[in-house]
Amino acid sequence: MNHERPWWLRTLIAAGPFFALILLWMAFAAAVWIKADPEDPLTNPWAFVAWKNQCLILAQSAIVAIGACGIVMVMISGGIDLSLGSVIALAGVVGAITLQHLGPEAAIGAALLTGAVAGAFNGALVAMTGITPFIVTLGTLGIARGLAKGIADNQTINTDPTWLDPLMRPFPGPSDPAWLHGLPIAPGVLIAAVVAVLVGLLLRSSVFGRHLYAIGSNPAAARLCGLRVKTATVAVYALCGLLIGLSGLLEMAKLHQGDPTTAVGRELDIIAAAVIGGASLAGGVGTALGAVIGALLMGVLRNGSQLLEWPTWVQEIIIGAVIVIAVGIDRLRARR
């Protein structure tokens, strides 16, 4: 029984991902400080802890964090979506084409709608055919990627400058409008924060959110209690898709183009962020806050590794190890 553990241990375990994030941040701060050579003016002992670097980490984590807020809802309901990376590219391509023809406002609608439709398609296949979500979305991973390439005619679609461009810019440049200079951080980070709060509220307090936990935790009980399991399944995949469409839009803004080959394998980063934040592939557990912390943890890892000039292969090994460790701790947490 959990009750038999002392309170401090329970708190520590529950807040595990958060403490891991703080520890990791402090470790990188120390490592960068130690590595800096005081004789060498090119190295900066404060490079990691500098406010500008924090803005960079946040901007680098925002897209994965939004996606993780989406997938965590699907995972709570007992599902999974492997098509996220492909749908990000598809939404970006559709957004870029719309931007060129109809302007930035229409591009926002088009990208979000693309994501939501792709998600609803996944959800409908899962709910109606009974094929496992892993297989369904493994299929749509290919379909969405192919569609993106086809629509873009195998090329990147460059976009003309609009007010969407600086959304993901960590620091405003001299040519950027005044409103951007007024913001402390990139607009994309603020969007991600709003998304996280909304998803958190939905999961924690709404009827729909609580039903997702019930469906993922005990599908038979959910059916016996009269929950509309199929409707909820379609809705949760569509909602996740909507957020993935938003990620695609931000990706397009960041790259200034719709690139059908972007975000290959991004779904693994997004799912990893949710898992590090405590979500379970078995369903029934997960929080929006955890997903965001997971995304930040990976952002800190990437950023710190770059400052320490570790090669990317080292980063890959570390991130892989972090996923296994996070899930290992999760098993400890679940043990009674």
Next chain:
Amino acid sequence: MRLTMRGIRKAFGPTQALAGVDLEAPAGSCLALIGENGAGKSTLMKVLSGAHAADAGTMTLDGEPYAPSGPVDSRRRGVAIVYQELTVVAHLSVAENIVLGAEPARGLFVRTAERDRIARKAMDLLGVSDIPLDVLAGDLSVAQQQLVEISRGLAWGSPKVLVLDEPTASLTASDAARLFQAVDRLKASGTTVLFISHHMEECRRVADRFLVLRDGASIGGGAMADAVEADLIRMMVGREVADLFPRIPHTLGEPLLTVRGLAGAEAPENATFTLRAGEILGVFGLVGSGRTETLRALFGLDRAQAGEVLLHGTPLTDRSPRRCLQAGIGLVSEDRKEEGLALNLPIADNLTLTSLAPLTRWGMVDRGRQEEVAAGWMKRLTVKAHGPAQAIGQLSGGNQQKVAIARLLHHDARILLLDEPTRGIDIGAKAHIYRLIGELAAEGRALVVVSSYMPELLGICDTIAPMCRGRLLAPRPVTDWTPHSLLAASIGSSPA
């Protein structure tokens, strides 16, 4: 009349689960539904809840025609059902579990104060005050989860009809007593309670009237107070033991296996018996009495907490399925599909799985010999199939079961533990299995047959040990048992 059911019939494929049930229950009463496993009680309740639609028959609720379209509809009409299997959602809080499916909401969001008020009221009605509303249901004990589940049935105040399907299966005596008091209170407030239980003393405690179901039909009913236990048991058992059971002459030899004080985590409590060569020992008990757990502890599938197992007088320690098979003990699981067979593999692979070594040449499995050996066993056991290469999932249940037993024979197991060997197979295949069991005994093998179908045990066994709530009683020769005394022993009542 609060609830009437007339001529309810329901078939699943060729099986007639309900063959004409008549039931009536006035408001403010408690009706006990009594019957053996498979008599149709749970199916009848699923018809009542709308989870299954009846093939024929009519129902009325307070005089109005009643034909629920599903679990939500029946709940809205005031029919609350607490199912036998636990349907608590582990990751939701107690309060959320109680209101699940009908949360009080303002717009998108749950009204938490109202939710907690409803949940508290439901638990008050049940007389439960020691379960906090905000803990996760998964952190509760099984008995507490059961109480949460029952509270769910009371979330809208007193229902018109409350069905309790084996509600005490995981409750302690004091929790059960609280439940019975709650049933009394609900009756007093006008609720009709349908109470399903194998335990006569519980039925006597709460029920006013009883209805006996047998083979999907209502056999008879009356006032609980006037009911004589022996009559009830006769109505439940009903049929005569037919000549469905071929007796293959066999003699009992030396003791092969001795089990002393075997205890598992939940069950068995303290199982002691001796199995002789050529003996067929039947273990009779109701679902949940711990029969399967006894076999699993013996076979090393679950860790035994205490006790020892002696084979030819030598202790068999550190039991695992691997060690038991090496020692010549084999188990056929009650769950063919999940635990017994690899359904998409060929018959030959399933049959030779535990003992492939003799069929290898240079370390490779000789598929020709494998199929040859399998074909031999299939012929001996009259398995109906296209051939040894056919996937076993395509066979009928009876033929699958024969292959599962043939696997142990190919392994040359001397002691066979068979858990519900005839569950879900047709009558002809049953007779084959019974004959086979007799033949194996005649070869000097020893068998333990677990079953909840009494006639087959009385028909084929040499000795029978009843099991009641985790306790395995001492085996006695089959001639010492009558259906009455066996059922009485398995429900913990003194022999009539």
